Amino acid sequence: MIASLGMYDMPHLQGAHDRLWGGIRDALGYGPAQLTRGGDPWAEWLSPDLLLAQTCGLPYRARLHDRVALVATPDYDLPDCPRGHYFSYLIRRREDTRDLKALVDQGVMAFNEPLSQSGWAAPVAHLVGQNLRPKRLLQTGAHLASVSAVLDGSADYAAIDALTYLLWAQQDMDAAAFLTAFDRTTPTPTLPYITSASRDVAALARAISTAIKALSDEDRLDLRLRGLIHIPTEDYLRLPLPPAPDEFGIT
Numbered sequence: 001m002i003a004s005l006g007m008y009d010m011p012h013l014q015g016a017h018d019r020l021w022g023g024i025r026d027a028l029g030y031g032p033a034q035l036t037r038g039g040d041p042w043a044e045w046l047s048p049d050l051l052l053a054q055t056c057g058l059p060y061r062a063r064l065h066d067r068v069a070l071v072a073t074p075d076y077d078l079p080d081c082p083r084g085h086y087f088s089y090l091i092r093r094r095e096d097t098r099d100l101k102a103l104v105d106q107g108v109m110a111f112n113e114p115l116s117q118s119g120w121a122a123p124v125a126h127l128v129g130q131n132l133r134p135k136r137l138l139q140t141g142a143h144l145a146s147v148s149a150v151l152d153g154s155a156d157y158a159a160i161d162a163l164t165y166l167l168w169a170q171q172d173m174d175a176a177a178f179l180t181a182f183d184r185t186t187p188t189p190t191l192p193y194i195t196s197a198s199r200d201v202a203a204l205a206r207a208i209s210t211a212i213k214a215l216s217d218e219d220r221l222d223l224r225l226r227g228l229i230h231i232p233t234e235d236y237l238r239l240p241l242p243p244a245p246d247e248f249g250i251t
Contacts, residue, residue: 001030001031001032001049001050001051002032002036002039002044002047002049002050002051002052002053003021003024003025003031003032003035003036003051003052003053004035004036004037004039004041004044004052004053004054005017005020005021005035005052005053005054006035006036006037006041006053006054007054007055007056007191008054008163008164008167008223009035009037010167010168010171012171012222013167013222013223014037016215016219016222016223017035017223018034018035019215019216019219020211020212020215020219020223020225021034021035021211022211023210023211023212023214023215024052024204024207024208024210024211025207026211027206027207027208027210027211028203028204028207031051031052032051041053041055042059045059045064045068045194046064046067046068047196048196048198049196050068050194050195050196050199051195051196051199051204052071052193052194052195052204052208053193053194053195054074054191054192054193054194055068055191055192055194056115056116056117056118056191057117057188057189057190057191057192057236057239058115058116058117058120058121058241058242059115060192060194060236061236061237061239061241062115062241063115064194065233065236065237067197068194068195068196068197069194069195069196069197069199069201070192070193070194070201070233070236071192071193071194071195071201071204071205071208072192072193072204072205072208072209072228072229072230072231073189073190073191073192073193073228073229073230073231074190074191074193074212074225074227074228075190075225075226075227075228075229076163076190076224076225076226077224077225077226078162078163078166078224081162081187082187083226083229084189084190084229084231085187085188085189085190086118086161086162086163086187086188086190086191087118087122087162087184087185087186087187087188088118088119088122088123088126088159088160088161088162088184088185089159089160089162089165089181089183089184090123090126090157090158090159090181090182090183090184090185091147091150091157091158091159091160091165091179091180091181091182092150092156092157092179092180092182093150093151093153093156093178093179093180094177094178094179094180096156098156100127100130100132100157100182100183101130101132103156103157104127104132104133104134104135104157105135106135106156107135107136107155107156107157108136108137108138108154108155108156108157109123109134109136109137109138109155109156109157109158109159110137110138110139110140110145110146110149110150110154110155110157110158111123111137111138111139111140111146111158111159111245112139112140112141112142112143112145112146113139113141114139114242114244114245116143117188117191117239118143118159118160118161118162118164118185119143119146119158119159119160119161120159120242120245121239121241121242122159122185122186122188123159123185124242124243125185125186125240125242126159126183126185126186133248134248137245137248138154138155139245140155143160143161143164143165144164144168146158146160147160147165147168147175147179150179151175151178151179159185162184163190163224165181166224167224188239189231189235189236192231192236193205193208205228205230208228209227209228212225212226212227212228213227
């Protein structure tokens with residue numbers, strides 16, 4: 001069986017995630033002794049051996065929703081955000097005072113990948129809503145790589161999953177001081193927990209909820225994890241699929 005909690009599994013949070021998984025496993029009464037780390041997420045998400053994983057909302061609605069079972073949605077402690085939802089911060093270097101239009105017209109937007117809700121779909125919807133279109137792009141492969149690209153000047157702005165940004169900034173305050181979050185996207189349902197289609201979804205949801213409640217205050221604060229809620233598949237599917245980067249005439 002496969003259990004993976006890799007979406008926010010930064011090195012400084014691996015111990016807390018291990019303890020969260022231990023609580024889930026204890027509440028379930030079965031499961032692998034350790035989390036899977038470093039594997040191919042698509043292979044894990046689509047494996048019949050999948051017991052638990054977290055996926056992004058865009059892969060879920062684009063390719064996974066009819067091939068896996070939705071377990072539940074984590075509720076993170078994010079500022080001014082509905083329960084079970086998240087958003088992206090648009091970031092730039094602190095000394096860069098250009099507004100969004102100037103950044104779009106003159107600068108390079110870093111993004112992690114085209115199948116990312118927070119790194120691609122959300123900022124594209126945000127830009128299009130203001131009659132803007134990205135002019136130049138840099139695909140980085142990961143949110144923290146996009147942060148690094150803005151820091152080192154390879155890119156001028158990026159949209160970063162708010163939870164990723166806050167968890168990173170909490171650990172690397174010196175680097176975070178060189179950036180500013182100058183805008184944010186509209187909240188959407190956060191990254192759901194999924195399992196293979198044959199699993200007992202209700203039992204998994206109960207186990208996750210039990211494990212979250214049993215976390216120490218320190219672990220819960222470090223993970224910014226408040227609890228578990230149920231957001232129906234239809235709420236994820238209601239969001240439109242974004243255009244691919246090449247549909248803007250750029251790559």
